[in-house]
Amino acid sequence: MTTQTHHVDHELIQAATHVARTRCRGDNHTMAAAARARDGRIVTVVNAYHFTGGPCAELVLIGAAAAQGAYELDTIVAVGDRERGVVPPCGRCRQVLLDYFPALKVIVGEGERIRTVLITDLLPESYVWADHQHDAE
Numbered sequence: 001m002t003t004q005t006h007h008v009d010h011e012l013i014q015a016a017t018h019v020a021r022t023r024c025r026g027d028n029h030t031m032a033a034a035a036r037a038r039d040g041r042i043v044t045v046v047n048a049y050h051f052t053g054g055p056c057a058e059l060v061l062i063g064a065a066a067a068q069g070a071y072e073l074d075t076i077v078a079v080g081d082r083e084r085g086v087v088p089p090c091g092r093c094r095q096v097l098l099d100y101f102p103a104l105k106v107i108v109g110e111g112e113r114i115r116t117v118l119i120t121d122l123l124p125e126s127y128v129w130a131d132h133q134h135d136a137e
Helices: 010-023 057-067 091-100 132-136
Strands: 031-037 042-046 073-080 105-108 115-118
Touching: 010 031, 010 042, 010 073, 031 057, 042 057, 057 073, 057 091
Parallel strands: 073 105
Antiparallel strands: 031 042, 031 073, 105 115
16 A cells, blocks of 8 residues: 555644534534535534434535535545544545545544545555546546
8 A cells, every 4th residue: 555645734624623612512413524625615514423323524524515516525634522633534434435535635643643645545455336436546
Protein backbone atom coordinates (compact mmCIF):
# COMPACT_ATOMS: atom_id res chain seq x y z
CA MET A 1 0.00 0.00 0.00
CA THR A 2 1.42 3.36 -1.02
CA THR A 3 0.08 6.12 1.18
CA GLN A 4 0.18 9.62 -0.25
CA THR A 5 -0.42 12.42 2.26
CA HIS A 6 -2.39 15.45 1.07
CA HIS A 7 -2.78 19.00 2.41
CA VAL A 8 -4.68 19.08 5.72
CA ASP A 9 -7.80 21.24 5.41
CA HIS A 10 -7.73 22.94 8.83
CA GLU A 11 -10.82 25.01 7.98
CA LEU A 12 -12.75 21.76 7.59
CA ILE A 13 -11.54 20.48 10.97
CA GLN A 14 -12.56 23.79 12.57
CA ALA A 15 -16.03 23.58 11.00
CA ALA A 16 -16.59 20.04 12.30
CA THR A 17 -15.19 20.96 15.72
CA HIS A 18 -17.52 23.95 15.97
CA VAL A 19 -20.54 21.76 15.17
CA ALA A 20 -19.40 19.10 17.66
CA ARG A 21 -19.07 21.73 20.41
CA THR A 22 -22.33 23.54 19.71
CA ARG A 23 -24.69 20.84 18.42
CA CYS A 24 -23.65 17.52 19.96
CA ARG A 25 -25.68 17.21 23.12
CA GLY A 26 -26.46 14.08 25.06
CA ASP A 27 -26.19 10.57 23.77
CA ASN A 28 -28.16 11.08 20.53
CA HIS A 29 -25.58 13.28 18.81
CA THR A 30 -21.97 12.49 19.72
CA MET A 31 -20.12 13.04 16.44
CA ALA A 32 -19.97 15.83 13.88
CA ALA A 33 -18.64 15.69 10.34
CA ALA A 34 -17.71 18.26 7.74
CA ALA A 35 -16.94 17.83 4.07
CA ARG A 36 -15.75 20.16 1.39
CA ALA A 37 -17.60 19.81 -1.88
CA ARG A 38 -15.66 20.14 -5.14
CA ASP A 39 -17.20 23.61 -5.59
CA GLY A 40 -15.70 24.74 -2.25
CA ARG A 41 -18.83 24.63 -0.11
CA ILE A 42 -18.55 23.10 3.35
CA VAL A 43 -21.37 20.86 4.57
CA THR A 44 -21.64 20.03 8.29
CA VAL A 45 -23.80 17.50 10.15
CA VAL A 46 -24.14 15.46 13.34
CA ASN A 47 -24.77 11.75 13.70
CA ALA A 48 -28.10 10.28 14.82
CA TYR A 49 -27.15 7.67 17.40
CA HIS A 50 -29.70 4.99 18.17
CA PHE A 51 -29.32 1.59 19.81
CA THR A 52 -30.50 -0.03 16.57
CA GLY A 53 -27.50 1.39 14.74
CA GLY A 54 -28.39 4.92 13.73
CA PRO A 55 -26.31 6.55 11.01
CA CYS A 56 -22.82 7.83 11.64
CA ALA A 57 -22.10 11.48 10.90
CA GLU A 58 -20.27 10.56 7.69
CA LEU A 59 -23.39 8.81 6.35
CA VAL A 60 -25.67 11.67 7.39
CA LEU A 61 -23.28 13.95 5.52
CA ILE A 62 -23.72 12.07 2.23
CA GLY A 63 -27.47 12.71 2.32
CA ALA A 64 -27.23 16.29 3.57
CA ALA A 65 -24.69 17.16 0.87
CA ALA A 66 -26.93 15.68 -1.82
CA ALA A 67 -29.92 17.63 -0.45
CA GLN A 68 -27.85 20.79 -0.94
CA GLY A 69 -26.86 19.80 -4.48
CA ALA A 70 -23.29 18.83 -3.52
CA TYR A 71 -22.85 15.46 -5.21
CA GLU A 72 -19.05 15.55 -5.50
CA LEU A 73 -17.14 15.66 -2.22
CA ASP A 74 -13.41 16.32 -2.06
CA THR A 75 -12.45 15.92 1.63
CA ILE A 76 -14.21 14.75 4.80
CA VAL A 77 -13.46 14.78 8.53
CA ALA A 78 -15.32 13.51 11.61
CA VAL A 79 -14.86 15.02 15.07
CA GLY A 80 -16.11 13.69 18.38
CA ASP A 81 -17.87 15.59 21.11
CA ARG A 82 -16.27 16.38 24.47
CA GLU A 83 -12.98 17.43 22.85
CA ARG A 84 -12.25 13.94 21.42
CA GLY A 85 -10.81 15.49 18.28
CA VAL A 86 -10.59 13.89 14.85
CA VAL A 87 -12.05 10.38 14.72
CA PRO A 88 -11.42 8.06 11.74
CA PRO A 89 -14.43 6.57 9.96
CA CYS A 90 -15.66 3.16 11.08
CA GLY A 91 -15.49 0.20 8.69
CA ARG A 92 -19.03 0.62 7.39
CA CYS A 93 -18.45 4.32 6.69
CA ARG A 94 -15.16 3.57 4.94
CA GLN A 95 -16.91 1.19 2.55
CA VAL A 96 -19.84 3.56 1.88
CA LEU A 97 -17.56 6.57 1.39
CA LEU A 98 -15.42 4.57 -1.03
CA ASP A 99 -18.51 3.44 -2.95
CA TYR A 100 -19.85 6.99 -3.30
CA PHE A 101 -16.58 8.90 -3.66
CA PRO A 102 -13.65 6.68 -4.74
CA ALA A 103 -11.26 9.67 -4.93
CA LEU A 104 -12.30 11.14 -1.55
CA LYS A 105 -9.66 12.43 0.85
CA VAL A 106 -10.16 11.72 4.57
CA ILE A 107 -8.58 13.60 7.47
CA VAL A 108 -7.35 11.21 10.18
CA GLY A 109 -4.92 11.13 13.09
CA GLU A 110 -4.51 13.24 16.19
CA GLY A 111 -2.31 16.06 17.40
CA GLU A 112 0.90 16.28 15.39
CA ARG A 113 -0.14 13.18 13.42
CA ILE A 114 -3.16 14.78 11.68
CA ARG A 115 -2.95 13.95 8.00
CA THR A 116 -5.13 13.60 4.92
CA VAL A 117 -5.17 10.29 3.04
CA LEU A 118 -7.21 8.80 0.23
CA ILE A 119 -10.20 6.68 1.21
CA THR A 120 -8.59 3.83 -0.73
CA ASP A 121 -5.66 3.93 1.74
CA LEU A 122 -8.10 3.41 4.61
CA LEU A 123 -9.74 0.43 2.92
CA PRO A 124 -7.15 -1.43 0.84
CA GLU A 125 -8.19 -4.49 -1.15
CA SER A 126 -11.79 -3.36 -0.82
CA TYR A 127 -14.91 -4.87 -2.28
CA VAL A 128 -15.84 -3.14 -5.56
CA TRP A 129 -19.55 -2.38 -5.45
CA ALA A 130 -19.91 0.20 -8.21
CA ASP A 131 -18.54 0.27 -11.74
CA HIS A 132 -17.37 3.88 -11.32
CA GLN A 133 -14.79 2.72 -8.78
CA HIS A 134 -12.76 1.14 -11.55
CA ASP A 135 -12.47 4.57 -13.20
CA ALA A 136 -10.69 5.99 -10.12
CA GLU A 137 -7.86 3.47 -10.23
